[in-house]
Amino acid sequence: MRGHMTHPDTDVLADYLAGLVTGRRAAMITAHLADCARCAAMADELAGVSALLAAVPAPAMPDRVAQRLDAVLAAEVAHRNESERARGVSPQERPARHRRTGRGGFRWMSPRVLAPAGAVVALVAVGGYVLSSHGSSPQLQGAASAAGPATSAQPAASAQPAYGKAAAPNATAGSLHGTSPLMSPAELPVVVSPVDFLAGSLTQQLESDLRVPLTARTTRVATTTIQACVQRVAGRALVLRIESAHYEGQPVTVVVTRASQGEEVQLAGPGCSATSSHLLATRTVPAGILEP
Amino acid sequence: MGEVGEQWPSDAELLRRHVAGDSEAFGELFRRHRDRLWAVALRTVCDPEEAADALQDAMVSAFRRAADFRGESAVTTWLHRIVVNASLDRLRRRAARPAVPADEQTFEALAAQDSDPVHATDTRLDVDAALRTLPPQQRAALVVVDMLGFSVADAAVILDVSAGTVKSRCARARAKLLPRVAHLRGNRSPGESVSPAQGGDP
Numbered sequence A: 001m002r003g004h005m006t007h008p009d010t011d012v013l014a015d016y017l018a019g020l021v022t023g024r025r026a027a028m029i030t031a032h033l034a035d036c037a038r039c040a041a042m043a044d045e046l047a048g049v050s051a052l053l054a055a056v057p058a059p060a061m062p063d064r065v066a067q068r069l070d071a072v073l074a075a076e077v078a079h080r081n082e083s084e085r086a087r088g089v090s091p092q093e094r095p096a097r098h099r100r101t102g103r104g105g106f107r108w109m110s111p112r113v114l115a116p117a118g119a120v121v122a123l124v125a126v127g128g129y130v131l132s133s134h135g136s137s138p139q140l141q142g143a144a145s146a147a148g149p150a151t152s153a154q155p156a157a158s159a160q161p162a163y164g165k166a167a168a169p170n171a172t173a174g175s176l177h178g179t180s181p182l183m184s185p186a187e188l189p190v191v192v193s194p195v196d197f198l199a200g201s202l203t204q205q206l207e208s209d210l211r212v213p214l215t216a217r218t219t220r221v222a223t224t225t226i227q228a229c230v231q232r233v234a235g236r237a238l239v240l241r242i243e244s245a246h247y248e249g250q251p252v253t254v255v256v257t258r259a260s261q262g263e264e265v266q267l268a269g270p271g272c273s274a275t276s277s278h279l280l281a282t283r284t285v286p287a288g289i290l291e292p
Numbered sequence B: 001m002g003e004v005g006e007q008w009p010s011d012a013e014l015l016r017r018h019v020a021g022d023s024e025a026f027g028e029l030f031r032r033h034r035d036r037l038w039a040v041a042l043r044t045v046c047d048p049e050e051a052a053d054a055l056q057d058a059m060v061s062a063f064r065r066a067a068d069f070r071g072e073s074a075v076t077t078w079l080h081r082i083v084v085n086a087s088l089d090r091l092r093r094r095a096a097r098p099a100v101p102a103d104e105q106t107f108e109a110l111a112a113q114d115s116d117p118v119h120a121t122d123t124r125l126d127v128d129a130a131l132r133t134l135p136p137q138q139r140a141a142l143v144v145v146d147m148l149g150f151s152v153a154d155a156a157v158i159l160d161v162s163a164g165t166v167k168s169r170c171a172r173a174r175a176k177l178l179p180r181v182a183h184l185r186g187n188r189s190p191g192e193s194v195s196p197a198q199g200g201d202p
Helices: A010-017 A023-035 A037-055 A063-089 A091-098 A139-150 A169-176 A199-211 A224-234 B011-019 B025-045 B048-068 B075-095 B103-111 B118-131 B136-147 B152-159 B163-188
Strands: A107-109 A123-126 A129-132 A189-197 A218-221 A239-247 A250-258 A263-268 A279-285
Touching: A010 A023, A010 A037, A010 B163, A023 A037, A037 B118, A037 B136, A037 B163, A063 A199, A063 B025, A063 B048, A189 A199, A189 A250, A199 A239, A199 A263, A199 A279, A224 A239, A224 A250, A224 A263, A239 A263, A250 A279, A279 B048, B011 B025, B011 B048, B011 B075, B025 B048, B025 B075, B025 B136, B048 B075, B075 B136, B075 B152, B118 B136, B118 B163, B136 B152, B136 B163, B152 B163
Parallel strands: A189 A239
Antiparallel strands: A123 A129, A189 A218, A239 A250, A250 A263, A263 A279
């Protein structure tokens, strides 16, 4: 090659300007730019892209987003404070933390979940919530129906079960483990969970909740709103379970999907629709945790 | 916007207080930077709903993982890193989802609360439309470096790639944007440099 070169294309010029071209090749481009008005102009234009971008004013955060983030942050703070207080309040309960084996160990529940409880071993009221020892999942059965009408404003947990417990457990179980032909989200029943999930203990609560067998839960058919929401939230991921529950007192749709490691659990708020997921929280739980 | 510069308590001090149990510190820190963090999320995911989700994920994650911050970078760099990660995460998830047209919505959000002169808004919309034609990784790099003004070294931390990769993603992105934004330069700075040749005619 001679000192001249063909006009470098835009990518090459951009690399050159970013300092990514070195040595002889860089020298050739430098020489070419000195000779070629067209390429020199192009180089200027490229440099101008950065200047243009830097000059574009940034959009301010919309108020509704700011308010939502403030609310989420307040919940996080409240939870941190609460769990710290809890740790201080009942030191004798702390060893229970290490007994987290088998069926999820202890968990946090709202009082209404525990209302019909017979099997509860120890109750320690902390900040309005109740810490129960483990082994109490059967009581959820009774609580499921009791919890229903609490919030009739939401489309999710309040409706009377259309199918009751009729959702064929076997078919559902197959899809839960991804072994049978995929059920579309539309066919999956919505499991009504009585749990009011809390930000500070969400992971433990989910691990407990998802271990409750479907036979111990009420299910019903997904409304079109929930179907649209699930589709929005899950995308093409395999949907393992849909639940109606509460999170920080708000009705949520819980969508469990198969992720690369473990199962992904997403909690979508009442605003969830085909166009907006209104996600309130996301967690990953161990694979295979779902009870059929 | 841009409340950068010296403030007291410093970002690092606020984060330290948060880890020590101060209930107000994280909120103050986050509010201090939230417009920039919003900008990076919105421009990376190109959808206000997804951006809000991403920013929320990021905020919660930063809140909980604050104790992991070791001070190897500035607190803002760390925050931006978490937001960019959450944003790219959202995009990956959206890629696995049937597209829902959100353009109108996006443009509204982008133009929201806008007291700019009309042509500045047009410029912004054109730039945003051009940005969304880029692959996400390139877009994120360009947003962080050219729009937010981070150094290549800081951008490398934020994007978790080498400085060379940052440079090359930015270079590719600028080359792709050139034909789409060349006409806007006249708007911005009439007196400056070259004629708006669109990548060709001598």
